[in-house]
Amino acid sequence: MTHETSTPALSEGRKRPPIVYLVDDDPSFLRALSRRLRAADYRVETFASAEEFLKRDRSLRCARFADAGS
Numbered sequence: 001m002t003h004e005t006s007t008p009a010l011s012e013g014r015k016r017p018p019i020v021y022l023v024d025d026d027p028s029f030l031r032a033l034s035r036r037l038r039a040a041d042y043r044v045e046t047f048a049s050a051e052e053f054l055k056r057d058r059s060l061r062c063a064r065f066a067d068a069g070s
Helices: 027-039 050-054
Strands: 004-006 019-023 043-047
Touching: 019 027, 019 050, 027 043, 043 050
Parallel strands: 019 043
Antiparallel strands: 004 043
8 A cells, every 4th residue: 555644744723635536546646746846835645547546535625626747
C-alpha cells in the first residue's frame, strides 16, 4: 500500500487546511503534486490506485473528482 498522508504545520487559532485526495499510479507525479499542494497549505493523502482510495476511511468526505489525463 502506498497511501501517504501529509499535514502542514498549523499555527494557533488557524482552521485546519482543506484536504486533497490524489489518486495516480505514477509515484513521481504523486510526490510532485503533493509537494506543491502542501506548499499551498493543503493536507494531502495519496493513493496508488482507485481501489486504495475506495478503501479509505469513509467518514472522510470527498467533494470532487478530476482526471489530469494520461
